[in-house]
Amino acid sequence: MSEAPHSIYDVIIIGAGSVGTPAAFFLTKTGLKVLVLDPYASVGQGSNKRAIGGIRATHSDPAKIRLCLRSLELFSTWQVTYGEDIEWYKGGYCFVAYREKEEQTLKKLLAIQKTLGLNINWLDKNQLLEVVPDLHSDGLIGGTFSPDDGSISPLLAIHSFYNQAVKSGAQFNFDEPVTEIILSHGKISGVKTNKAVYSAGVMINAAGPWANQIGKLVGLDIPVFPESHEAAITESVARFLHPMIVDTRPIEGSTSYYFYQHLTGQVLFCITPNPPIPGFDTRETSSFLPAVARRMVEIMPRLKNVRVRRTWRGLYPMTPDGSPIVGWVDGIPGFLSAVGMCGQGLMLGPGIGELLTRLVRQELVADDQDTLSFLSPSRQFASEEMLK
Numbered sequence: 001m002s003e004a005p006h007s008i009y010d011v012i013i014i015g016a017g018s019v020g021t022p023a024a025f026f027l028t029k030t031g032l033k034v035l036v037l038d039p040y041a042s043v044g045q046g047s048n049k050r051a052i053g054g055i056r057a058t059h060s061d062p063a064k065i066r067l068c069l070r071s072l073e074l075f076s077t078w079q080v081t082y083g084e085d086i087e088w089y090k091g092g093y094c095f096v097a098y099r100e101k102e103e104q105t106l107k108k109l110l111a112i113q114k115t116l117g118l119n120i121n122w123l124d125k126n127q128l129l130e131v132v133p134d135l136h137s138d139g140l141i142g143g144t145f146s147p148d149d150g151s152i153s154p155l156l157a158i159h160s161f162y163n164q165a166v167k168s169g170a171q172f173n174f175d176e177p178v179t180e181i182i183l184s185h186g187k188i189s190g191v192k193t194n195k196a197v198y199s200a201g202v203m204i205n206a207a208g209p210w211a212n213q214i215g216k217l218v219g220l221d222i223p224v225f226p227e228s229h230e231a232a233i234t235e236s237v238a239r240f241l242h243p244m245i246v247d248t249r250p251i252e253g254s255t256s257y258y259f260y261q262h263l264t265g266q267v268l269f270c271i272t273p274n275p276p277i278p279g280f281d282t283r284e285t286s287s288f289l290p291a292v293a294r295r296m297v298e299i300m301p302r303l304k305n306v307r308v309r310r311t312w313r314g315l316y317p318m319t320p321d322g323s324p325i326v327g328w329v330d331g332i333p334g335f336l337s338a339v340g341m342c343g344q345g346l347m348l349g350p351g352i353g354e355l356l357t358r359l360v361r362q363e364l365v366a367d368d369q370d371t372l373s374f375l376s377p378s379r380q381f382a383s384e385e386m387l388k
């Protein structure tokens with residue numbers, strides 16, 4: 001390994017995932033010299049490719065709403081702007097209510113969501129059944145519908161961001177984990193990998209579920225911990241469903257589940273296990289499919305005819321309050337945090353990529369300070385997001 005820094009960059013990004021890859025694109029587009037490092041052989045091999053593809057701005061806090069509104073704008077216009085298909089489908093999101101508790105929570109959130117510019121409305125039972133005719137109607141009260149939300153293919157999207165980033169001049173080094181962070185007089189001055197040493201005054205931690213390990217390299221204990229989540233995909237069938245359906249009623253074994261029909265006809269679905277499953281284990285279980293299938297068929301009996309093709313398991317990079325950790329790290333000039341995306345890194349990625357670019361270039365715009373206050377690395381982590 002060469003010990004002398006053999007290349008000097010403006011920014012080094014740790015992690016070519018849902019956040020690091022769009023960030024490389026936006027930073028490079030402004031003329032900065034960017035290096036992205038990742039232990040895997042290509043982009044998106046961490047949590048990114050495990051995502052099912054849901055993209056929504058329907059959140060409960062202003063930071064996520066703003067960032068995801070911007071991501072939606074970018075994803076929905078991507079093919080027209082860059083000529084690459086990422087399988088964007090504008091089917092919307094539906095949070096359904098079968099109990100007064102969910103009805104009240106969803107209705108309460110509408111006020112803030114509308115104030116921040118979300119196109120979202122409460123639909124009563126009959127209106128909702130017009131949008132989703134196959135929903136089980138017994139006990140259905142209604143739900144929210146946000147028609148501008150949608151879905152993409154995570155891998156097509158990240159590869160397209162990668163293509164565009166490389167075209168703009170970004171350098172991606174694969175099979176190359178960061179093993180050391182180099183400080184000079186307390187400031188970021190570079191990183192060491194298994195192969196070389198690189199210099200930069202700015203380093204972005206975008207290491208997803210591995211963010212805490214990166215922090216440890218400079219003595220930080222970043223509160224990001226991995227949680228295991230399973231998902232599945234069915235065979236492709238004729239279009240029968242447009243929005244993502246989210247049911248947040250907790251029952252034994254799970255708190256919520258969600259499913260949608262992809263542009264290419266397959267139904268994709270996930271469940272939120274309760275209690276959560278901490279750790280890095282990504283081996284599929286035999287309990288996931290029976291548990292989620294029961295819930296899905298209950299809410300949409302027609303689904304019992306669709307055959308499941310494959311299940312998989314991946315990691316959510318969780319934080320104590322369910323919100324990402326984005327911003328400059330106190331006490332280590334040049335260390336920028338972009339971690340803790342929980343179950344929403346795909347939808348947050350492009351919005352956060354642009355925000356990181358404005359941070360690095362010191363070009364923050366009107367709402368950025370407010371957004372950053374919700375995501376601050378030095379916040380108290382006291383509150384909990386309502387639509388995790």
Ligand SMILES: Cc1cc2nc3c(=O)[nH]c(=O)nc-3n(C[C@H](O)[C@H](O)[C@H](O)COP(=O)(O)OP(=O)(O)OC[C@H]3O[C@@H](n4cnc5c(N)ncnc54)[C@H](O)[C@@H]3O)c2cc1C
Binds near residue numbers: 209345
């Ligand atoms: C089953 C499932 C379904 C999901 N569905 C959705 C969804 O519908 N919509 C949505 O928005 N999100 C979804 N998610 C969540 C989403 O996948 C994550 O939030 C997101 O991928 C996290 O992005 P990231 O960039 O922080 O991490 P990653 O995409 O994991 O990227 C981190 C990268 O850092 C790299 N890295 C690690 N250590 C080092 C090191 N030492 N040096 C250099 N690089 C390193 C890793 O190899 C990895 O490539 C889902 C997740 C799962 C598991």
